[in-house]
Amino acid sequence: MSSNSATLWLRPFLARPVALAxxxxxxxxxxxxxFAPWLSPYDPYAIDPLIRLTPPNVTxxxxxxxxxxxxxxxxxxxxxxxxxxxxxxxxxxxxxxVPAGVLSALFPRLGHLLMRMVDVLMAFPTLLLALGLIVxxxxxxxxxxxxxxxxxxxTTTRIVYGLTLRLRAETYVEASRSMGAGAAWLISRHILxxxxxxxxxxxxxxxAFAQLGAASLDFLGxxxxxxxxxxxxxxxxxxxxxxxxxWLLFFPGMMIVATAFSLNLVGDALRDRLDPRxxxxxxxxx
Amino acid sequence: MWxxxxxxxxxxxxxxxAASIIIFAFIHIVPGDPIYVxxxxxxxxxxxxxxxxxxxxxxxxxxxxxxxxxxxxxxDLGRSIFFQAPVLSVIADGAETSTLLATMTMIWVAxxxxxxxxxxxxxxxxxxxxxxxGAAMLMASIPTFWVGLYLILIFAAWLGWFPxxxxxxxxxxxxxxxxxxxxxxxxxxAPNAALILRLTRASMLDVSREDYxxxxxxxxxxxxxxxxxxxxxxxxxxxxxAFGFTFAALLSEAVVTETVFALPGIxxxxxxxxxRRDYPVxxxxxxxxxxxxxxxxxxxxxxxxxxxxRVELQ
Numbered sequence: 001m002s003s004n005s006a007t008l009w010l011r012p013f014l015a016r017p018v019a020l021a022x023x024x025x026x027x028x029x030x031x032x033x034x035f036a037p038w039l040s041p042y043d044p045y046a047i048d049p050l051i052r053l054t055p056p057n058v059t060x061x062x063x064x065x066x067x068x069x070x071x072x073x074x075x076x077x078x079x080x081x082x083x084x085x086x087x088x089x090x091x092x093x094x095x096x097x098v099p100a101g102v103l104s105a106l107f108p109r110l111g112h113l114l115m116r117m118v119d120v121l122m123a124f125p126t127l128l129l130a131l132g133l134i135v136x137x138x139x140x141x142x143x144x145x146x147x148x149x150x151x152x153x154x155t156t157t158r159i160v161y162g163l164t165l166r167l168r169a170e171t172y173v174e175a176s177r178s179m180g181a182g183a184a185w186l187i188s189r190h191i192l193x194x195x196x197x198x199x200x201x202x203x204x205x206x207x208a209f210a211q212l213g214a215a216s217l218d219f220l221g222x223x224x225x226x227x228x229x230x231x232x233x234x235x236x237x238x239x240x241x242x243x244x245x246x247w248l249l250f251f252p253g254m255m256i257v258a259t260a261f262s263l264n265l266v267g268d269a270l271r272d273r274l275d276p277r278x279x280x281x282x283x284x285x286x
Numbered sequence: 287m288w289x290x291x292x293x294x295x296x297x298x299x300x301x302x303x304a305a306s307i308i309i310f311a312f313i314h315i316v317p318g319d320p321i322y323v324x325x326x327x328x329x330x331x332x333x334x335x336x337x338x339x340x341x342x343x344x345x346x347x348x349x350x351x352x353x354x355x356x357x358x359x360x361x362d363l364g365r366s367i368f369f370q371a372p373v374l375s376v377i378a379d380g381a382e383t384s385t386l387l388a389t390m391t392m393i394w395v396a397x398x399x400x401x402x403x404x405x406x407x408x409x410x411x412x413x414x415x416x417x418x419x420g421a422a423m424l425m426a427s428i429p430t431f432w433v434g435l436y437l438i439l440i441f442a443a444w445l446g447w448f449p450x451x452x453x454x455x456x457x458x459x460x461x462x463x464x465x466x467x468x469x470x471x472x473x474x475x476a477p478n479a480a481l482i483l484r485l486t487r488a489s490m491l492d493v494s495r496e497d498y499x500x501x502x503x504x505x506x507x508x509x510x511x512x513x514x515x516x517x518x519x520x521x522x523x524x525x526x527x528a529f530g531f532t533f534a535a536l537l538s539e540a541v542v543t544e545t546v547f548a549l550p551g552i553x554x555x556x557x558x559x560x561x562r563r564d565y566p567v568x569x570x571x572x573x574x575x576x577x578x579x580x581x582x583x584x585x586x587x588x589x590x591x592x593x594x595x596r597v598e599l600q
Contacts (some may be wrong), residue, residue: 131560
């Protein structure tokens with residue numbers, strides 16, 4: 001990436017300190033996930049019954065849980081699961097939604113069929129769809145990604161479909177077609193490049209909602225396997241200790257809020273600055 | 287209008303038909319023989335043969351679907367393995383809690399979301415607007431169960447103002463039992479109020495860019511009057527229709543909240559049925575929620591066009 005395009009992508013954030021802070025939080029989360037073993041002061045799995053439920057102190061900054069495990073170390077390690085599920089859901093939603101949306105817009109017959117199928121899937125509320133899939137598939141991280149992702153596959157398909165229809169009607173696309181350009185050329189030269197900005201916005205919102213969805217599933221005991229540290233699992237395990245140890249639920253919950261909020265801020269800034277026309281697509285104005 | 291209404295109802299019927307096939311398929315895709323699924327692990331071979339014959343599982347799959355759909359239309363959603371009772375009556379038991387919870391949540395959403403959204407729109411671009419919009423985005427980023435747990439800690443455990451869990455029917459204990467639903471409805475309302483706030487603000491800003499608003503301002507009508515008579519009324523329409531969608535979505539969103547507060551509603555029923563492998567109940571709840579969801583969407587869509595003649599009838 002040249003320095004010119006780098007400043008172009010950074011511009012929406014420089015104008016908004018809050019969005020820049022959000023970007024900082026996300027960067028810190030990514031770094032925490034990558035360097036978790038070196039950043040954590042203790043082994044996140046190490047049990048020590050002698051120090052059960054100690055409040056935050058100098059040796060254990062976030063305190064310890066009901067098994068005497070270090071909450072700070074577990075909170076840091078949980079960033080890995082958050083990133084894995086978030087990026088998994090985004091990749092799944094884009095990998096299915098983009099081809100489905102683009103092809104539907106370019107080939108009306110196929111589009112008619114696919115968009116009816118999207119309508120049917122959208123009759124199922126997202127969380128209900130996720131629960132139904134979890135019953136059918138065996139519990140695993142991949143199941144969670146698929147269960148959450150399928151709800152955003154439909155919204156992504158619809159957004160891409162709408163955008164591609166609009167692009168198809170642009171004069172330059174029509175000109176290209178009249179000069180004999182095939183579908184592959186139109187998609188690669190005119191449609192996909194124009195989809196990059198809106199999809200980046202969509203990706204940050206999907207990532208944010210995936211965080212909340214995954215946390216809900218973990219909390220219900222239907223998400224990531226309970227032996228893997230995740231913010232949702234930490235909340236689920238400690239919920240009965242809330243009156244005795246309120247801090248146990250504070251830190252993992254704050255991390256969910258911080259990442260989801262940051263992603264929403266970043267998505268908002270990108271939407272408003274990269275392409276003002278996008279406001280119509282994502283239903284927000286002003 | 288009528289031709290549109292028929293067309294729209296037809297689309298809903300087709301969607302429902304397709305959704306019902308998916309829901310029917312659900313119990314056949316679930317791991318294991320549907321007979322074991324329906325009878326549980328303790329069934330004897332005699333019982334298995336009897337049920338296989340009774341359900342006609344040896345017949346072609348299309349016939350099986352038609353039989354199932356016929357039963358559903360008669361109100362027979364099958365029997366719960368865990369409760370040993372008709373699925374419909376099990377769901378009906380949870381309906382009171384879920385409906386009241388959703389209604390109370392919508393009241394909070396209306397009382398919090400709409401006025402604050404209006405204030406943000408009227409003060410568009412000021413620090414107040416930015417603060418309120420930012421707060422709304424923050425509220426939408428907080429998991430409802432996390433809010434719920436801290437509401438329990440503060441208002442039930444520490445202050446003792448509200449009960450922490452459960453819900454005894456108002457038909458047995460009177461209207462005072464609604465206090466059991468105050469904390470859960472607040473937790474559930476937070477993200478939805480945030481969405482309505484953003485929508486109210488966006489909708490009002492949309493309308494305020496219309497020509498007739500500019501004309502009204504140019505005539506010298508007081509800004510306050512312009513908001514009340516020209517902007518507010520037209521912006522309300524989009525907000526009211528969003529209420530319908532939000533209410534429909536609440537029925538499934540309540541899954542987590544009902545679990546946190548141990549409320550005997552449909553949401554907790556789903557989660558417990560998943561853990562109990564009570565597949566007929568899961569199937570029944572999904573069917574009921576999808577039907578309600580589609581019906582509410584249909585009603586909202588039709589009334590939207592009825593209320594605002596300018597909306598194009600396709």
